[in-house]
Every structure is written in structure tokens, then in C-alpha cells.
Amino acid sequence: MLKNLPRLFLFLLGTILVINLLQAHFTELIFDEAYYWYYSKKLAWGYFDHPPMVAWMIKGSSLFFEGELGVRFMSCLLSASTLIILWMTIDHPKKKEYVPHFFVVAFSMSLLNAYGFFTLPDTPLLFFTALFLYVYKRFIAAPSVILSIVLGVVMAALMYSKYHAVLVIVFVLFSNLKLIRDKYAILAVTISLACYAPHFLWLYEHDFVSIKYHLFERPNQAYDFNKFTLGYLVNLLAIFGLTFPFAYYILYKSKPKDIFSKALTFLTYGVLIFFFISSFSKRVQTQWIIVVSIPMVLLIFNYIIENEKTRKWIYGLGIANIIILLYLRVGLIYEPLFPIVFETHGNKKWVDRLEYDVWDIPVVFENSYRNAPMYEFYSGRKAISLNNIQYRQNQYSIDGSEASVQHKRVFYVTPYTRIAGFAYPLPNGDLFYGEYIDHFESYRRLKVILEKDELDNNLDKTFKMKVFNPYEVDIPLDKLKFGLAYLNDYKEVRDIRKVAASPIDATILVLKSNDTVNFTFKLPKTKMEEPGYFRIGISENDLPYGLNGNNIKLK
Known part of the structure; x- marks a missing residue:
């Protein structure tokens, strides 16, 4: 040819x-x-x-x-x-x-x-x-x-x-x-x-x-x-x-x-x-x-x-x-020579600085499918993205990557919360903050299931939901807290509230492996005038609420 x-x-x-x-x-x-x-x-x-x-x-x-x-x-x-x-x-x-x-x-x-x-x-x-x-x-x-x-x-x-x-x-x-x-x-x-x-x-x-x-x-x-x-x-x-x-x-x-x-x-x-x-x-x-x-x-x-x-x-x-x-x-x-700071600038530098501090300790990036693989590529160290209710799902949500850091000492990195002692500048001027967690444990694959994909926007009404545990271990219910994100009509998160979810059977204390527990809950009050959707998330061990439920239309 x-x-x-x-x-x-x-x-x-x-x-x-x-x-x-x-x-x-x-x-x-x-x-x-x-x-x-x-x-x-x-x-x-x-x-x-x-x-x-x-x-x-x-x-x-x-x-x-x-x-x-x-x-x-x-x-x-x-x-x-x-x-x-x-x-x-x-x-x-x-x-x-x-x-x-x-x-x-x-x-x-x-x-x-x-x-x-x-x-x-x-x-x-x-x-x-x-x-x-x-x-x-x-x-x-x-x-x-x-x-x-x-x-x-x-x-x-x-x-x-x-x-x-x-x-x-x-x-x-x-x-x-x-x-x-x-x-x-x-x-x-x-x-x-x-x-x-x-x-x-x-x-x-x-x-x-x-x-x-x-x-x-x-x-x-x-x-x-x-x-x-x-x-x-x-x-x-x-x-x-x-x-x-x-x-x-x-x-x-x-x-x-x-x-x-x-x-x-x-x-x-x-x-x-x-x-x-x-x-x-x-x-x-x-x-x-x-x-x-x-x-x-x-x-x-x-x-x-x-x-x-x-x-x-x-x-x-x-x-x-x-x-x-x-x-x-x-x-x-x-x-x-480039008119702006671009993605190809400075990544090795921030990775080197973070690796210098944490060495071979796995890094858990909150809501960043961008920084986690960049860090892992240039450092050769383990990193994952832990996605929460303010973000979106990505490959880290479905590949079981969280299993690689379970019950280990990790360095938790977030762009949202100022943590004294560890602040890292990105090339574009943004900062992210980090802290050590000695015994990391997350259950981001827990699945919240509602029977309907559209519900009445009624704060007095009681709704039912199921929580499915796909893990091979039982999970004590006292490790779990529930939250609810209100989204606008364009599915942008605008408000996050706690949810008082209770098991229908009050004698159940553990969510068993590959099993389901039924809960009841009410929609919490929100400052939003007319929320378009909501989705429910689960916080395990006081981590931010996860992406556990689908977007549910409010009518």
C-alpha cells in the first residue's frame, strides 16, 4: 500500500x-x-x-x-x-x-x-x-x-x-x-x-x-x-x-x-x-x-x-x-508560551508534592475521577475517586475500586473542606485539602430502590424504599445515615438535607450480605421553591452521602 x-x-x-x-x-x-x-x-x-x-x-x-x-x-x-x-x-x-x-x-x-x-x-x-x-x-x-x-x-x-x-x-x-x-x-x-x-x-x-x-x-x-x-x-x-x-x-x-x-x-x-x-x-x-x-x-x-x-x-x-x-x-x-494554564501544565509537580507527604499510603480523592488517575499515573501509587451525592457517577462507581482501600490507612483528599495542615495547590489555582483516616470503610455500592420514579412533593406523606447490600459482608445499620439531595429541573444539586429513615421492622439491626431492608422516610423541608427531582444517598461512617439512589421526579 x-x-x-x-x-x-x-x-x-x-x-x-x-x-x-x-x-x-x-x-x-x-x-x-x-x-x-x-x-x-x-x-x-x-x-x-x-x-x-x-x-x-x-x-x-x-x-x-x-x-x-x-x-x-x-x-x-x-x-x-x-x-x-x-x-x-x-x-x-x-x-x-x-x-x-x-x-x-x-x-x-x-x-x-x-x-x-x-x-x-x-x-x-x-x-x-x-x-x-x-x-x-x-x-x-x-x-x-x-x-x-x-x-x-x-x-x-x-x-x-x-x-x-x-x-x-x-x-x-x-x-x-x-x-x-x-x-x-x-x-x-x-x-x-x-x-x-x-x-x-x-x-x-x-x-x-x-x-x-x-x-x-x-x-x-x-x-x-x-x-x-x-x-x-x-x-x-x-x-x-x-x-x-x-x-x-x-x-x-x-x-x-x-x-x-x-x-x-x-x-x-x-x-x-x-x-x-x-x-x-x-x-x-x-x-x-x-x-x-x-x-x-x-x-x-x-x-x-x-x-x-x-x-x-x-x-x-x-x-x-x-x-x-x-x-x-x-x-x-x-x-x-501558552495563553492560559492548561491541563498539560503542572500535574507532575502537584503529584510529586502529594506523594512526598503520603508516600505509599493510598489516596482517596473525593469527587475527582480526574485527579485520582492523574495521581496514580505519575506516582505509581494507589488512588481512587469516592463519589458523593454532590457529584456524578463514573468508572470508579461501578468497578469495585473501593475494595482496594477498605480497612486501610488512607489519605482522604477533598476540595470542599478546609483541613488544617494539608493544603495542595493545583496548577489552575484551586486548592484541595487532605487528612489521614486510619481505618477507612465505605459502602458506596449500597443501592437505594424506590418502586416509583415519580413521587408527590408532600412533606407529610410517608414513602417506602429498599436498601440492597451487594457486599459479601453484613453491615450494621448504625453505621449508616441517610440524606436527600434536592435537584432542580436540570438535575443540578441545589440542597442537601438529612433524612430520618427507619426500618419497617424495628428489630432489624444489620443489613445482611446480598439482602434487602425496607425503610420508610419523609421528604425533608428545603429552601428550594420548586425542586424538580430528589435522590437519596447513604453516609457510612460519617463520610459524605453517596450516590446510592436514582433521580426521582417530584410532581
Whole structure:
């Protein structure tokens, strides 16, 4: 395959690969990368926030290198492979005359550039989107059983990368609805579902926790035009940088000439419109729309080959984009060059200081799936995140990690309570505080179950709930206290109150292993005028209330 690539193409590709490898080695991890590195320590078919592809990639990287490059090596290879696949997808007879233009188009896109070395779920999403389009182009030209199998496997890999991948598949399908009755397409979907079955099984075994969180439990905010819709429009500019006027002009001027170009335009417009509509209900993160970079590289490059004036503008502005991006990339390593304190700055320093104080004592971070894996990565010491009612669930909530620190002496770190003697500054200026707990014991997997997901907002009414103990040990009830968080209509915690919960059977003093105890409780008074939801948490040994119950709608 590489033999058919122009020498200039290979030279520029090799240059970019070397730059990305050096960047990957010398740049400290960002918090999400540390979190996904934590995923990779225990490979599975799924994780709380995402499908498992990003964890598999990091595990693969660790087989070759240690440190940051041991997290990012596969990302660098996939990024280079993405460029090769995009080039192979283009069949314009003059493409070899414009190799530098191709690299300027691709390398000047901000997130496509950044994900050349960062390891995030979007990295494999970009690669498999490019591969999906490449295989699809050959599939529609000459469908066969072999191509159906390959297409099915690639679609599964897409979905193993990120749930947003469903948009890629759906919008390409919308561009060619005849596929619904095509036997080869049906075979491809069947193969894809079969390959994805292990993740479906994982979701089932974990009570569809990922789907529930992303669709129903995720906190939101009241609609704000500046933060939501205007913010989304700014993101549309950011992914293309200085070339954005010409990029969207080319998208507008690109009229589908065949089934494949129709797929490119449907995919691009579909994703942009989908998230534009979403921006009226939630904040749209920039990386959610990054997938349009793949079809846009193809559309822009094919267009500028035929249009000299636009080609000159794209080339000039693209080089300017690249200069800015390379400057910022150096700033990721050398902090004084970057305009703000970024996630890649100063993490080794705060980790070193904390490790110096606690040495090999496990660290329990309150409500921080970001700091816990960052500390563990750079110190090599055990750390977990203990999530409470003010926060959200994450991988630490479902993987049983608390078992590794049970009944041990731990250093408990919190950003909320000032504790004399131990204060640690983060690079962004925030402080967190710590104290030793000699005999740590938590029961965050206790499950509070209410029969209904909607209750009357009546302070005088008595309600029933069950508490299930999934642990292998019995738990004395006197170790447990109950609290209730009131949330607004956007599922943001606004008030936390104690709850006087009593066992229906007053003779029960112990919550036995793998057993349930029934309680009664009343809703406590709140300063909130009209709370939208509540959820119940359990405090064990006077720790903050946990995330033990689901959000219950108040009517």
C-alpha cells in the first residue's frame, strides 16, 4: 500500500508522525487521558462513560512504551493511518499534483491536528470513520460478501470507539435508503451487531448504566443562548480555524455527483444540523462535531483541485492555521508560551508534592475521577475517586475500586473542606485539602430502590424504599445515615438535607450480605421553591452521602 504513495506524501506523512511522537512523549497527560489510562488497567467490553476502544488502544501503546508515549503511541499511528486512508479514498486524477495542499487541508483542522497525538475516544472515531467511508465507497461500487463482512467489522469498530458513531452510520444510510433492502447491506449490519454483542452484554450486566447516564442522568442547565447555541456556532468556526469561511462555502457549493459524494454531504450536514438542534437543550462540546472533519477533508480537497482561487486561499490560510497550532502545541509542553494554564501544565509537580507527604499510603480523592488517575499515573501509587451525592457517577462507581482501600490507612483528599495542615495547590489555582483516616470503610455500592420514579412533593406523606447490600459482608445499620439531595429541573444539586429513615421492622439491626431492608422516610423541608427531582444517598461512617439512589421526579 505504501509503495503506491508519492514520495512527497510519505515524506510529509513521516514528518507529521515524528512531530506527533515527540509531542506525545514530551507533553503531560490531560485529565481525560489519565482517566482512560485507568480504564486500560482492567480491560473490559465497556466502561461507564464510553465503549472500550480507547482503553484497548492505550493497552496496545503500553506494550511498546512507558509513560506518556505508552498512552499515546497508538493514537499517533492511527492518526497517520487516517491520512493514508483519506488519500486512498480520493480518486481525482490530479491529486498527486496537490500533495502539499492535501496535508495543509488536513493538518490545519484544529481537532484533527490535536487528535494526532492525544488519546481520546475521538481518535479511533476519526480513524474508523475514514476507514468506513473508504470501505463503503468500494462496497457501493461492487458489493460482495467479503466487503459486507469488512464493512460490518468496521461499523462495529466505529461503535466500539464512541456512541456518537451511530450518527455516522445513520446519516450515510439516509443518503442511500436502498441499502435497507440490499442483501449485502443486511449482511454487513448482521456482522456488525454480532461483533458488537459483547458490549451489549456488558451494558445489560451493568444495568445499562452508560445509556442511563448519557440520556437521563446527566446534569444540564437552563437554556442560555450565549452558552448553548452561540457557543455551538463558535465551535463550528473553531474546528476549521481561519479557513472556516471557505470550508463552509465549499460545503454549500458541493453538489452530490454520485452516491458516495452524497454520503459525504449527508454525513456532514446531518451531524451539523443534529447538534445545532441539540444546542437548544444542552451545551454542545467541540469534539462532538469533530467527525465532520473526515468528510470535509475529502470535499474540500476535491473542490480546490478544480478551483484555483479558492485553492490559494485555503492553502494560505491553512498554513497560517498550522503555524498557530504548532505554536500552541509547543505551549502545551512549555507553559510560558501558552495563553492560559492548561491541563498539560503542572500535574507532575502537584503529584510529586502529594506523594512526598503520603508516600505509599493510598489516596482517596473525593469527587475527582480526574485527579485520582492523574495521581496514580505519575506516582505509581494507589488512588481512587469516592463519589458523593454532590457529584456524578463514573468508572470508579461501578468497578469495585473501593475494595482496594477498605480497612486501610488512607489519605482522604477533598476540595470542599478546609483541613488544617494539608493544603495542595493545583496548577489552575484551586486548592484541595487532605487528612489521614486510619481505618477507612465505605459502602458506596449500597443501592437505594424506590418502586416509583415519580413521587408527590408532600412533606407529610410517608414513602417506602429498599436498601440492597451487594457486599459479601453484613453491615450494621448504625453505621449508616441517610440524606436527600434536592435537584432542580436540570438535575443540578441545589440542597442537601438529612433524612430520618427507619426500618419497617424495628428489630432489624444489620443489613445482611446480598439482602434487602425496607425503610420508610419523609421528604425533608428545603429552601428550594420548586425542586424538580430528589435522590437519596447513604453516609457510612460519617463520610459524605453517596450516590446510592436514582433521580426521582417530584410532581
